[in-house]
Amino acid sequence: MIKQFESDGVPVLLAPATGPSHAGLVFRVGIADEPLARRGITHLVEHLALHSVGVADYHYNGATGVEFTYFHMRGAEKDVATFLNGVCAALRDLPMRRLAAERDLLQAEANGRTPGVAEPLALWRHGGRDYGTVAYPEWGLPAITEDDLRAWVARYFTRENVVLWVAGDALPADLRLDLPAGARRPAPAPSSALPGTPAFFPGSPGLVAWDAMVPRSTAAGVFAAVLERVLFRELRQEAGLSYIAKTDYQPVGADSAVITAIADALPEKHGAVLGGFVDVLAALRFGRIDPADVAAVVNQRAEALRHGEESAARLPAQAFALLSGRPVEDVEDALAAARAVTVADVADVAAAAWDSGLLMAPEPADWAGFAAAPLASASAVTGTAYASLEDSGERLVVGPDGVTATAGGTLTTVRFDDCVLVRAWPDGARQLFGADGTAIRVEPTLSANGPQAVAAIDARVGPEIRVGQPPREPGSIPRPRPRPVPPAGLQAAAIRVQKVLTGFRRASTRTQLSLLLKVLGSLLFAGGVAISAVALARGDSGAAAGILFLGGLGAYFAHQVWTGLGVLRRLADAEEP
Template identity: 55%
Template sequence: MISQVEVDGVPAVLAPTTGPLHAGLVFRVGVADEPLPRRGVTRLVEHLALDGLGTADQQHNGMTGTEHTFFHVQGTAEEITGFLGAVCDALREPDSGRIERARERLRADESGTDPLALWRHGARDFGRTGYPEWGLDGLGEQELRDWIARFFNRENAALWIAGDGVPDGLKLHLPSGERQPGPEPSSALPVTPAWFAGPDNEVAWDTTVRREARAAIFANVLERQMFRELRQRDGISYTVRTDYQPRSGGTARIVAYADALPEKREAALGGLADVLAALRVGRIDPDDVATVIALTADGLTEADTRGGRLPGQAFNLLSGRAVTDLEEAVAEVRAVTREDVAEVAVAAYEAGLLMTPAGTRADWAGYTAAPTHSESAVAGRVHRAVRNPRHHLVSGPDGVSHVAGEEATTVRYDECAVLLAWPDGARQLIGRDAIVVGVEPRVYRKADAVTREVDARVPAELRIAMPARDPDRIPQPPPKQRRSPMEWIAPYWNLLVFGSAGLVLVGVAATSIGFVLTGRSLFGDGRQTDLGISAMCLVLAGVLNRTTLLDLRELRNRWVNR
């Protein structure tokens, strides 16, 4: 039976356990709260609080997730009291002398990125898990203190204790603050179901649904069907898994993953797409649903005896959700029907995002390609690429665009999420929709002017100073095209010959038509002959003039891209 208490102003849940005594302190802050220029700040705070704590025989750890950061300890009542008290002390008075060491540890243990989240949400809220921890090097002591004051306070914390009661002497000396609401998930996908190309030999899918027991059951039914068809039946994938991730705002994310050998990656894509389509149309084995329900209910019961349900209930406290006893949770699970799972399958499919192996597509399965370019370019000055007429930059007061043929990628200054700045003058703007525009001084003409304008218009707090690049990795314009003397002369010769011939033919046609209009014949065979010859001359002139225009374009590109 879960009880609710309060410890030094921090709400807590506790329940007896058959296993070792353990406890945790959780804060409502995670990667989804971090602006990209400060990406990594929460994990740095976590490591700073843990640095130097504990002994060799004490089990403790911390973790920064998408929405929550928690500190967990297992041991005696004295060890729990000492650890959680020390964490609160470290948060209240962070040791600035340990910041650099904590930073180095994080550099050596970089967190992974989540491409599905990036493509679904863009460079904001839940999509920030798709980016590196760019903010680590630029974070100073005051910025860490400000972040701690905002998020690591008693009003934004919750406690769980798996044991008979609150350990004697436990003190949580946290500063006062405000409860921070969970982030609202955005979307960078105009249409779903959608797809994008990912790594070579992986296929994955994610979706967002309502947070409820039947959605969790669906996730496990999906995994059983993937395992049966992708691994057991067809031998396409070795590892298949799904993950159900509840969110504080009342939604949940479901992720499905399958690996594949290079020669089987298209089969893995087709296999996962077929499984999802089958579930969508209701091809769901009732035995799978019954098995998953039984396993889930048993898992909840076992977790409850060990205090395994307590962290989730502490998270619920932070999101304003009710704490549920075991009986309520099990009853909700056992009430799920096959029809409930089928309804979730339809909603999940319609909101789905499929990551295909590199070089493959999913249009054939009814998925729409996720956007890789913008609807339009900004108005402004054009900076053409050196010796590459298909590409140019447009820089204006509203933002910067990169144009390649008919497609443009645009980042407007008022929608810029972060600016990456290199010492060699290169700049990369990332919009909130995750669209990227790069400015390379060596590739575009007078790009240094674009760099100056970008630096002046993007706020300093969005700028990240990047380390110097290896000279061999700095993009360069394509080498000059070497032409033989005949290739060099050909456009001029063609322009002279075909252009002159075209003018002569147009003149003949015009003269002939003039004679016809005055009732005479230029060629002496009547008006019909004159009109026929005029038409033929105009057709030939059009062919020759088209060749002339192509030669003019070639000569223009030579001079522009010289």
């Protein structure tokens, strides 16, 4: 049974356990709290704090999550106390001399990290803020100063914003949680970059992924587990389409949760996997749920709760809940809540999850009722236009309100008052990120008057969102591709003829027949004009009227032929890679 009390002003959760003592400090701060321009600051604090602890005989570690940062150790009580005391002391006075070295270590760690398969869902749902920042690298590290770190620690690493959990008989005798005073920091409210849901966006051919925001509840956790059972059964065991079919349930703040589901697919089977995936979601949405699946999930959860209570494994999750503003849940209450979940409860969660669902699919899913998430910005800014030196269809516009890039008729806009990060290279390159997840890359070497465009951007970007980048190798700085010299003479004529023939082959049968009839009509009327001209030369007085009539019709058909040849040339151009 979990006991709850305070020590040095810090909430403590204590539960008996066998084996060496195990304890952890959990702070209510994580990636979701970080502005994108300071992405990585919490992880940097964690590394600096752990460095001060040194080497121990027992296992210890720290971790930075989406909402929480924690330090834990398993070992003898004296060593646990020494570790936790050392963490608290380090947080009060971070070893700033290690700042540059720890930045490098974090970069090395990032280079070996594999992005999570579901991270694009967070980006498309939330954009470049709060719960969407998990999808971005730790790009803020170069801009983080000692003052930034001190302010971050003072705001989040306080005794009012932490919970201590201990798996053992009692608190270590020498433990002193010497942390500064502060305030409890609630988790940020999840933002939305989507105009509506359910929605879909294009993803990898090898994966179908989906997530949904739902109210936090025991029934929602049961639904997530039922969904995994059904996906695994339908896609792997019965259809043999997917090897992996998994779900995850994660609380978000005090009252919400995100449910994520993924299924892999071979490229040639992604359509079948998508169809089967959507069919499972739809069946659960409409209440087609096997009671045996619900019963199996509830039994599994009950067994996990009993085992967790015996081993004190429930302590970290209860610490997270307490920091989120929820009461500590007794195991008997948790068991009763799980056993009370009905098929109707699961169906209610399934319906709510469908309504808020976001699907990452290898092909369009509008046929299933998912609206396409916007791939472009809704509007452009007004200002000075900078033409591309490579493509006449591309341009950059920089105005007082923001930046718009146009490519292939598609607009991407980042407004300065909604810009959350600007990466700046010494050679003038810039990359702007909007809170809605949009991004624009500006390469001054690829635009007419490019340095002028960069100067206009820099004049409107504050230092709080600008992050300097290391110099690039000269060979990696892009240069305009040389424009091809137009061919002349017979070569040009041969190319035009080839384009016309290519376009003719690619045209529809109707277009081909129409053009052939126009060519035949032109030839017939041209022949009629020639015959009338010969008759006029021999003194036939009626031939002049025939020339005028047939010549007019011939000119009309010739114009139609000329227009058709132009269509064929454009058709050939459009089909070129």
